[in-house]
Every structure is written in structure tokens, then in C-alpha cells.
Amino acid sequence: MAGPQQVISRMIDTGTLEGHDTMVLGGMGDAAAVTVTKVLAGRSLSTDKIDMVLIVLSRSFADPRGVAVVPDREPRTALFVLAYLDSSTRDAELKKRIAHTRKYVQDQYQKSKKEKEGDKKK
Amino acid sequence: MGRLVVMQRHKGMASNYDCQYCLCPDSYDSLSVSPSTYPFLPVDTHPYASRATYKDCNGSYTYYDRTSGSTWSSNNTPVATVNDSAPKGLVTAVAGGSASIGATYVGIIYVPTCQPPPCHVPCTCYYPVHTGGGTANVMPNITSISPLRGLIGATTGVTISGSGFGASRGTSTVNAESNMTFTYNSWSDTQIQVDFQVASNAPSGNHNVTVTTTQGTSNSDKVFYVQVPTSLSVLTVSVLPDGPDPPSGCPASANYGIQIDIKYLVRDQSNPPNPIQSASMTPHETGTLFSGTPYDNNIGPIPGYPTSTEKTASDGTFHDVPVGVCRNLPISNPGLTSTQNITVITPATATYQVRTQSFTVTAPGSESFGHGSITNGSDISASR
Numbered sequence: 001m002a003g004p005q006q007v008i009s010r011m012i013d014t015g016t017l018e019g020h021d022t023m024v025l026g027g028m029g030d031a032a033a034v035t036v037t038k039v040l041a042g043r044s045l046s047t048d049k050i051d052m053v054l055i056v057l058s059r060s061f062a063d064p065r066g067v068a069v070v071p072d073r074e075p076r077t078a079l080f081v082l083a084y085l086d087s088s089t090r091d092a093e094l095k096k097r098i099a100h101t102r103k104y105v106q107d108q109y110q111k112s113k114k115e116k117e118g119d120k121k122k
Numbered sequence: 123m124g125r126l127v128v129m130q131r132h133k134g135m136a137s138n139y140d141c142q143y144c145l146c147p148d149s150y151d152s153l154s155v156s157p158s159t160y161p162f163l164p165v166d167t168h169p170y171a172s173r174a175t176y177k178d179c180n181g182s183y184t185y186y187d188r189t190s191g192s193t194w195s196s197n198n199t200p201v202a203t204v205n206d207s208a209p210k211g212l213v214t215a216v217a218g219g220s221a222s223i224g225a226t227y228v229g230i231i232y233v234p235t236c237q238p239p240p241c242h243v244p245c246t247c248y249y250p251v252h253t254g255g256g257t258a259n260v261m262p263n264i265t266s267i268s269p270l271r272g273l274i275g276a277t278t279g280v281t282i283s284g285s286g287f288g289a290s291r292g293t294s295t296v297n298a299e300s301n302m303t304f305t306y307n308s309w310s311d312t313q314i315q316v317d318f319q320v321a322s323n324a325p326s327g328n329h330n331v332t333v334t335t336t337q338g339t340s341n342s343d344k345v346f347y348v349q350v351p352t353s354l355s356v357l358t359v360s361v362l363p364d365g366p367d368p369p370s371g372c373p374a375s376a377n378y379g380i381q382i383d384i385k386y387l388v389r390d391q392s393n394p395p396n397p398i399q400s401a402s403m404t405p406h407e408t409g410t411l412f413s414g415t416p417y418d419n420n421i422g423p424i425p426g427y428p429t430s431t432e433k434t435a436s437d438g439t440f441h442d443v444p445v446g447v448c449r450n451l452p453i454s455n456p457g458l459t460s461t462q463n464i465t466v467i468t469p470a471t472a473t474y475q476v477r478t479q480s481f482t483v484t485a486p487g488s489e490s491f492g493h494g495s496i497t498n499g500s501d502i503s504a505s506r
Contacts, residue, residue, distance in 0.1 A: 001416060001417060002411075002417075010415075014413070015376060015450035016376070016447060016448070016450075017372070017447065017449070018411050018412050018447050018460075019381055019445045019446050019447070020417055022368065022425075022444055023419065026424055027425065051373070051376070052376070054366070054375070055366075058366060058367045059367075059368060062367070062427075063426055066425045097366065097374075100366060104366075
């Protein structure tokens with residue numbers, strides 16, 4: 001069975017997103033961003049690779065409430081990675097996609113915090 | 123009056139009996155009721171009769187029907203009643219249980235007042251009251267069971283309707299042959315709400331259901347069908363819309379290919395197969411991914427895809443989503459292939475195989491950007 005690092009590495013290297021990958025990534029949260037840093041270490045970044053990283057991060061923050069490790073529900077390393085990716089390109093369209101993903105992971109985190117606070121008030 | 127002489131020549135034995143002339147009429151001796159017991163179903167009726175026994179001065183008996191002259195009563199009218207007006211003695215069953223049905227008759231005993239005769243008033247009358255009795259047993263009867271089916275290795279709440287179950291459960295029981303236990307939630311004379319806990323090793327198929335009370339065991343022609351997950355039918359196949367984030371399918375940066383949402387229904391072993399309407403099954407999958415990597419996991423839930431759940435819905439359906447592959451390069455023929463073996467796990471953790479299939483995704487050529495097709499070669503196909 002492929003672990004999360006193998007899944008993320010395969011996605012970035014082959015440019016392929018399988019339906020099953022979403023199940024692996026969905027429970028990772030910020031841990032996926034940490035794994036991305038390991039996979040990208042020492043590699044040159046192409047547009048294709050950056051786009052696959054965006055796919056990894058959006059799916060890992062699809063529902064932070066489902067992330068078992070509570071600290072990983074907050075996108076800290078993810079925002080750092082996104083900032084690094086943004087600084088790595090001058091492609092305006094790619095920068096827009098990076099900005100979209102940054103907003104998405106932040107919105108998903110904030111939504112999960114509000115829903116948790118709403119559950120507490122009940 | 124007279125003499126009876128019995129002659130038996132064997133060994134020369136003989137006997138004789140002299141019948142006296144009885145001064146008084148036959149005297150009332152006792153009262154009996156028939157039948158002594160009768161098995162009723164609720165609402166049934168059955169006539170009971172009383173018979174008075176009379177004895178003369180020689181000890182001889184005669185019998186007279188006294189049904190219409192007796193006073194009739196039931197000691198448990200919520201269970202059975204008896205007519206004390208025409209037609210007397212008619213018993214009607216009301217609800218489950220047992221009732222004593224009694225008849226009372228006032229007869230006359232004659233006692234000679236002077237000996238030896240003749241006397242001016244040879245006999246004195248006494249008026250004893252005798253009572254006889256029988257029993258009416260009102261049996262349980264099942265008219266319907268709902269639902270008619272339930273999942274093996276799981277608990278199904280069942281309503282048994284009928285009559286004669288008794289006002290409260292007491293020592294009464296429900297039975298459905300082997301490998302089932304029961305938790306009783308409510309009990310009345312006409313309805314029983316009970317949980318059927320079906321063991322994993324229960325025989326599949328029909329189980330005759332009965333109710334047993336202190337009056338007896340009910341009819342056994344109503345069955346509960348134990349269902350085994352055997353197959354999946356495909357209800358819907360939906361193409362996930364393009365987009366960068368869940369619950370979308372292919373993002374713009376990997377827009378060759380397709381991802382779909384498949385809605386399945388778990389079906390049982392009958393022919394034709396029936397849905398298993400249970401929310402307690404866990405769909406599981408094993409196989410190889412499009413990349414060739416093996417996998418082994420529950421099908422849901424998938425974060426970001428709200429149709430994906432860990433267990434089946436109460437109607438026995440579940441979604442497998444997202445299924446397919448998206449790539450940033452064309453997917454040439456013959457395409458990318460994955461295999462999938464789907465099983466269903468019951469609450470008792472027994473596993474049943476329900477489907478094996480392969481999916482092939484193609485998006486050949488650069489003109490396929492934003493397009494793709496997926497098929498399992500039989501009942502699942504989609505394109506975008």
C-alpha cells in the first residue's frame with residue numbers, strides 16, 4: 001500500500017490525480033504540506049509541479065475537521081509552501097491559482113473552527 | 123320394580139339383583155360443562171353446554187341438557203365472554219389468555235321422609251345448587267410482520283401484528299428458529315415491537331416466526347427473511363464538474379480524464395434480488411490503482427465529498443466518489459486501468475463480496491483536453 005509521501009510524490013512526478021488520492025490526502029491537513037517540502041527538496045519547480053502541489057493542498061484541507069492530528073488542521077506549513085511557490089513564479093495565471101488555493105485552505109480552516117465553536121455552544 | 127337374574131354357567135357362578143320401586147323421583151346429583159377446554163383464536167365463538175346428572179334410588183344415572191336453564195359466567199371477561207341469554211353458553215374469545223367458563227343450575231333432590239311406605243308425603247325436596255366449569259384458552263395468532271426482511275449479522279426492529287398475545291409479555295416469547303435473539307420493546311395483545319438480532323451464522327432465507335404464550339404457540343406461516351449482501355446495482359453515475367477544489371472532479375491543470383460519483387444499492391441473495399435496507403453496512407474496497415499501486419480501505423467517507431459516507435444509508439445505498447483519474451497529459455489508448463473488489467462489512471464484522479470490476483479511463487490526444495471517458499465494460503460508463 002502506498003503511503004502519503006509515495007502518493008504525493010507520484011502526483012507531482014506524473015501529473016496524475018486519482019480518485020483514491022483524495023481519500024489519502026483528505027485526512028492529512030498541514031502534514032501534507034510538510035510532505036510536499038520533503039518531496040520538492042532540491043527539485044526544480046515547473047508549472048506542472050506547482051499545479052499538482054496546489055491540488056495536494058486543496059484536497060488535504062477539504063475538511064479540516066476530519067484531520068485526526070489537531071495541530072495539522074491549521075494551515076501553517078501550507079501557507080509557507082504557498083508563499084514559496086508564489087515567489088518561485090512570474091506566471092500571472094499561476095499566481096492567481098496559488099492565491100485561490102491560499103484563500104481556499106484558509107477559508108476551510110476558518111469554517112471548521114466556526115463549526116466546532118457552534119457545536120460547543122449547543 | 124322387579125328382579126334381574128344373571129346366570130353364568132361357567133363354574134356355576136350366578137348373581138341376581140332386585141330393582142326397588144323408587145318412592146321419589148330421580149334426584150339432581152351434579153352438573154358438568156363441556157368442552158372442558160377449547161383453543162380459541164380471538165373473535166372466535168364456540169358453544170359450551172351444561173349437563174345435569176340425576177340419580178335414582180337404585181343408583182342409576184340419567185342425564186339432561188341444562189344449557190338453556192343454567193346461569194353462565196366467565197371469570198375473565200377481557201379474555202373470553204359467555205352468553206347468559208339466548209343462545210346461552212356461547213363463548214366468544216376476546217384477547218389472549220385463559221378464562222374459566224362456569225354454569226350454575228338449581229336442581230331438586232328428593233329424600234324419602236317416611237319409612238316404610240305408604241306415606242302421605244313420601245318425599246321431601248331440597249334444592250341444591252351445583253356448578254360445573256370449563257376453560258377457554260385464547261391462543262396467539264400472527265397476522266403480519268413488518269419489515270419482512272433484515273440483514274444478517276445485524277439488528278432489525280420488527281413489528282408483529284395479530285391477536286391473542288396477552289396484555290403484557292410475562293413469560294411469553296417470540297421465536298424465529300435458529301441463531302436469533304430478541305429484545306422486546308413493547309407488548310400488547312395485538313402488537314409486539316421486538317428487535318431481531320440476527321447472528322452472523324444464522325441460516326439465510328426464510329425463518330418461520332411464532333409467538334408462544336401460556337395458552338400455546340401461534341401459527342407459523344409468517345416468515346422473516348434473513349438477507350445476505352450478494353451484489354450491487356448501479357443507481358446513478360454522475361460526472362463530477364471541473365474545478366480546482368473538492369467536490370469537483372478534474373482541475374484545469376490536470377484536465378485530461380474524468381472523475382465520477384457512482385451511487386450503488388446493496389442487494390441480497392434472492393431471485394430477483396431485493397434491496398437490503400440497512401444503515402449499518404460498511405462498504406470496503408481492495409484492488410490496484412490506475413498507477414498500479416495496491417490499496418485496501420473503506421470506500422468512505424472522503425473529505426470534501428458530502429455524498430461519501432462511512433456506512434450505507436437506511437435504504438441500503440452508498441456513494442463511491444471520486445472514481446477516475448485526471449492528468450496533465452493525454453491518456454492514450456488503451457487507457458489507464460484500475461481494479462476494484464468491493465465487499466460489505468456487517469455490524470457483526472462479517473464480510474461479503476458484492477462486486478468485482480475494472481475501470482478504464484481514456485482521453486487520447488491533445489484534443490481531449492477537458493474530456494475523458496470511463497467505463498467498467500458493463501453497467502458503468504460516462505464521458506465528459
